[in-house]
Amino acid sequence: MKTCKVLYNGISYEAEEGENLGAFLRERGLQIFICGGHGKCGKCRLLCRGDLSSPTDREKTVLSKEELGSGVRLACQAYITGDCEIISDDQIKAEIKVDGNMPDINLSPAYEKYGIAVDIGTTTVALRLYNKNGVILSEQSAYNTQRAYGGDVVTRMEAALKGDGEKITEAIRKLLCELTSAASKDAGISANDIDGAVMTGNTVMLYFLTGTDTEPLTHAPFDAKRLFGEAVTAKSIGLDVLQADTKIYLPPCISAFVGADITCAVISSQIYKNGGIAVLTDIGTNGETVLNHNGSLYACSTAAGPAFEGAGISCGMSGSVSAIDRVRVLPDGALDVHVIGGVKPAGICGSGIVDAVASLLQTGAIDETGYMEDEETVISPPVVITQADIRAVQLAKSAIHAGIKTLLSHAKIKCDDVDTLYIAGGFGSYLDVKNAGKIGLIPNGLTERVKVLGNASLTGASAVLLSKELAKTAKELAKSVKTVELAANPVFADEYMKNMMFE
Numbered sequence: 001m002k003t004c005k006v007l008y009n010g011i012s013y014e015a016e017e018g019e020n021l022g023a024f025l026r027e028r029g030l031q032i033f034i035c036g037g038h039g040k041c042g043k044c045r046l047l048c049r050g051d052l053s054s055p056t057d058r059e060k061t062v063l064s065k066e067e068l069g070s071g072v073r074l075a076c077q078a079y080i081t082g083d084c085e086i087i088s089d090d091q092i093k094a095e096i097k098v099d100g101n102m103p104d105i106n107l108s109p110a111y112e113k114y115g116i117a118v119d120i121g122t123t124t125v126a127l128r129l130y131n132k133n134g135v136i137l138s139e140q141s142a143y144n145t146q147r148a149y150g151g152d153v154v155t156r157m158e159a160a161l162k163g164d165g166e167k168i169t170e171a172i173r174k175l176l177c178e179l180t181s182a183a184s185k186d187a188g189i190s191a192n193d194i195d196g197a198v199m200t201g202n203t204v205m206l207y208f209l210t211g212t213d214t215e216p217l218t219h220a221p222f223d224a225k226r227l228f229g230e231a232v233t234a235k236s237i238g239l240d241v242l243q244a245d246t247k248i249y250l251p252p253c254i255s256a257f258v259g260a261d262i263t264c265a266v267i268s269s270q271i272y273k274n275g276g277i278a279v280l281t282d283i284g285t286n287g288e289t290v291l292n293h294n295g296s297l298y299a300c301s302t303a304a305g306p307a308f309e310g311a312g313i314s315c316g317m318s319g320s321v322s323a324i325d326r327v328r329v330l331p332d333g334a335l336d337v338h339v340i341g342g343v344k345p346a347g348i349c350g351s352g353i354v355d356a357v358a359s360l361l362q363t364g365a366i367d368e369t370g371y372m373e374d375e376e377t378v379i380s381p382p383v384v385i386t387q388a389d390i391r392a393v394q395l396a397k398s399a400i401h402a403g404i405k406t407l408l409s410h411a412k413i414k415c416d417d418v419d420t421l422y423i424a425g426g427f428g429s430y431l432d433v434k435n436a437g438k439i440g441l442i443p444n445g446l447t448e449r450v451k452v453l454g455n456a457s458l459t460g461a462s463a464v465l466l467s468k469e470l471a472k473t474a475k476e477l478a479k480s481v482k483t484v485e486l487a488a489n490p491v492f493a494d495e496y497m498k499n500m501m502f503e
């Protein structure tokens with residue numbers, strides 16, 4: 001009988017080939033079965049890598065396609081066939097924190113039984129399922145499958161112009177159905193009982209979701225005729241897993257380039273409530289920034305590229321298990337990394353990229369122009385950062401930085417005048433703000449006043465779902481924000497060039 005190595009949450013155990021994974025874990029006090037190991041309750045979910053028997057029919061029933069694809073198994077159904085790595089659900093949840101910042105709300109949900117809040121990001125899509133008491137029953141996320149038609153909104157709109165619009169719409173609708181089904185299954189409810197939803201995203205994402213023609217958004221004057229702030233039915237946007245007449249609220253967008261995701265992030269951060277001067281910047285594929293200057297709100301949007309979302313980078317990935325999320329330089333000059341889930345690294349996510357670039361600047365592997373002597377530098381095998389990655393980071397960080405500076409300049413104020421800089425985006429709680437300052441992603445003078453929010457767009461959508469009052473506030477806010485154009489803005493062009501270097 002062959003002896004196999006089982007790595008459970010980073011601790012090594014020995015098992016015999018052919019042992020049932022659930023029984024093996026239970027004997028060591030590591031796993032409790034709820035349904036007695038019949039593959040019914042789904043409570044023995046684990047993330048697995050390595051040699052295990054193929055998924056059983058029970059697993060194919062209980063687990064979503066997405067879960068199976070990402071290596072989730074039911075311990076009671078899997079058998080050890082060789083060396084493997086296992087990560088428990090608790091461990092995964094403890095390491096991936098993208099909770100955002102839920103404002104205080106008076107619970108008055110826009111649904112009777114269950115509701116879902118969804119953030120359709122250009123790169124990732126995240127969904128939360130709530131019960132009528134406002135308790136989260138399940139959270140799901142996945143890469144936006146529209147990526148097959150381009151990494152950013154511009155390429156996707158170009159693809160739509162060439163005739164792929166319907167396929168792009170179809171892709172997001174299908175993904176939303178899958179995520180909704182996965183959440184319902186996870187919570188042990190029927191998707192039919194979901195009777196309310198809020199779905200947010202940038203303007204282009206909502207155009208594609210609703211099958212609205214994106215052509216007017218591709219050229220000047222970028223006329224967004226439809227800015228949402230309206231309810232549609234599940235049937236009208238092809239969400240077949242829900243009852244046909246289920247109301248889906250689409251929060252209001254501010255302009256063609258400042259979407260409902262930002263309206264929701266403003267709700268989450270509550271910058272509109274506080275006096276003084278606060279800036280909110282959402283670091284995603286589009287870097288959107290909002291400034292509250294003593295009650296007046298200004299916004300701008302800049303095409304940053306998806307580098308900080310872990311896309312468009314040679315070893316980039318989302319902030320999930322096996323992603324390097326932190327990098328630091330040890331006293332002897334070697335690099336030390338932290339990997340989500342405590343497993344071998346498979347890639348690097350946004351916060352890891354910020355740290356990696358700051359560390360390579362510290363060790364001298366890259367100079368202040370971004371030049372790297374070697375074509376690539378190993379962060380932790382097999383994960384490397386290439387010269388092209390550094391260039392992508394320079395473009396992205398400079399765009400975000402310049403956007404913030406341009407808004408401040410528009411309101412005739414300086415970094416020193418800002419009370420708080422809220423950072424939203426997929427970084428979760430792990431962005432190292434000092435390193436973000438070191439690489440010039442945020443203006444250096446602001447690093448002391450940063451508050452990291454995580455996925456503020458999703459949290460804002462949740463707040464709108466749970467409070468009719470906030471849904472009203474969102475509508476008023478979106479109308480009051482003044483958009484500052486960056487395209488032909490000399491301040492932006494100047495700041496963009498100036499901040500391309502690592503000072």
Ligand code: FES
Nearest residue numbers: 039040041042076
């Ligand atoms: S213990 Fe219930 S599905 Fe495995």
